[in-house]
Each structure stands twice: as C-alpha cells, then as structure tokens.
Amino acid sequence: TQLLEQSPQFLSIQEGENLTVYCNSSSVFSSLQWYRQEPGEGPVLLVTVVTGGEVKKLKRLTFQFGDARKDSSLHITAAQPGDTGLYLCAGEKAGNNRKLIWGLGTSLAVNP
Amino acid sequence: DTEVTQTPKHLVMGMTNKKSLKCEQHMGHRAMYWYKQKAKKPPELMFVYSYEKLSINESVPSRFSPECPNSSLLNLHLHALQPEDSALYLCASSQKDPSQGSPLHFGNGTRLTVT
Numbered sequence: 555t556q557l558l559e560q561s562p563q564f565l566s567i568q569e570g571e572n573l574t575v576y577c578n579s580s581s582v583f584s585s586l587q588w589y590r591q592e593p594g595e596g597p598v599l600l601v602t603v604v605t606g607g608e609v610k611k612l613k614r615l616t617f618q619f620g621d622a623r624k625d626s627s628l629h630i631t632a633a634q635p636g637d638t639g640l641y642l643c644a645g646e647k648a649g650n651n652r653k654l655i656w657g658l659g660t661s662l663a664v665n666p
Numbered sequence: 667d668t669e670v671t672q673t674p675k676h677l678v679m680g681m682t683n684k685k686s687l688k689c690e691q692h693m694g695h696r697a698m699y700w701y702k703q704k705a706k707k708p709p710e711l712m713f714v715y716s717y718e719k720l721s722i723n724e725s726v727p728s729r730f731s732p733e734c735p736n737s738s739l740l741n742l743h744l745h746a747l748q749p750e751d752s753a754l755y756l757c758a759s760s761q762k763d764p765s766q767g768s769p770l771h772f773g774n775g776t777r778l779t780v781t
Contacts, residue, residue, distance in 0.1 A: 599769045
C-alpha cells in the first residue's frame with residue numbers, strides 16, 4: 555500500500571509553462587518535505603512544511619500543505635529547463651519512529 | 667557541492683567480491699542513513715544509525731553489512747551480492763535523531779553494478 559500518492563508520475567512540458575505536482579494521502583503527517591533530484595546526484599531538500607494550510611515560496615516554486623495535513627502540492631511558474639529532475643515528496647508520521655514515507659516521485663522534463 | 671561525501675562514485679563488482687561503500691559528513695549530524703534507489707524511483711530506506719548505534723534495519727539481507735566507526739563516518743560492506751542489487755546507494759545524514767524529525771542531507775551516491 556502506497557501511503558503517499560504522488561501525481562503525475564511523468565511530466566514533459568515546454569519552457570514557460572506552469573505545472574502542479576500533487577502528493578496525497580489518507581494519513582495525517584506531522585510534516586512534509588519536498589526534494590528535487592537531478593541525474594547523477596542525490597536528492598536535495600527544497601522545503602519542509604509543518605503547519606496545516608502553510609504556503610511557502612521558493613522563487614518560482616510554491617509549496618502548500620493541506621489544512622488537514624494529509625496532502626501537499628508543488629506549483630512551478632514559468633518552468634525552465636533547469637527545473638528538470640525528479641521531484642519527491644516525503645512525509646513524516648507522528649509517533650515514536652518518525653520514518654519518512656516517500657511518494658513515488660514525479661519525473662519532470664522541461665524542454666527549451 | 668554536497669556536504670555528505672560518498673566514495674566511490676561508481677563501483678562494478680562480481681557476485682563473489684567483497685567491497686565497501688564509504689560516507690562522510692562533518693556537519694555534526696547525529697543520524698546517518700543508507701538508502702537504495704532504483705532509476706526514477708524513490709529512495710528505499712536500508713539502515714539508520716542514531717548516535718553511532720544501529721537504530722533501524724529495514725529487513726535488509728545480510729549480504730549488506732553497515733558499520734558506523736564514529737559520528738562522521740558510515741560504511742556499507744558488500745559481500746556476495748546479486749545482479750538485482752545493482753542500484754544507486756545513497757548516504758544521508760540529519761541533524762537530529764530520526765524520532766525528532768529533521769530533513770535529510772544526501773550525498774551524491776555510489777552507482778553500483780553487480781555482474
């Protein structure tokens with residue numbers, strides 16, 4: 555059972571387009587992290603959201619945590635080829651063993 | 667540049683070989699992790715060390731043996747691997763114990779091919 559459903563799995567768009575990646579669950583998370591991974595490198599943390607309804611901006615990237623802390627979205631405005639990569643969401647479930655639950659990832663290709 | 671350094675970057679080994687992957691961080695992080703990642707898939711947790719003690723083993727086969735010599739170093743000893751073990755092996759660290767929750771800092775991984 556995949557606890558974190560991430561969609562879409564693959565996305566190929568033209569430079570300048572906008573896109574949104576979704577991360578959904580029926581479980582409540584104490585926090586949710588977004589990572590980007592480029593080919594040949596490890597994942598790099600983009601943002602952590604912890605409060606229901608929280609919105610964080612990182613240049614052209616906007617991250618939102620759902621009010622019930624069960625879902626999150628990543629919106630990219632005016633995508634650029636440098637945004638190409640694998641986007642991963644990872645949630646922490648409250649409890650004694652706060653292991654990360656990973657989404658399956660969104661492979662984004664931004665074409666010039 | 668990542669602050670978590672992994673060596674080697676690439677490794678090709680036969681099924682009868684013994685090799686080791688190494689990971690180093692000097693950020694003072696108290697938790698270190700080994701993950702396995704297949705192409706375009708999320709990382710899969712293998713082991714977690716917290717304050718130099720093994721705290722999580724995700725039912726990993728014994729042909730993978732982790733070691734944490736000190737708070738900055740993490741090794742993964744490999745023996746009698748199978749071709750399906752070919753993958754990117756990622757090391758990560760976090761400032762706090764996993765039970766307290768803190769984001770992960772990943773190295774760039776070792777690309778392992780088992781022939």
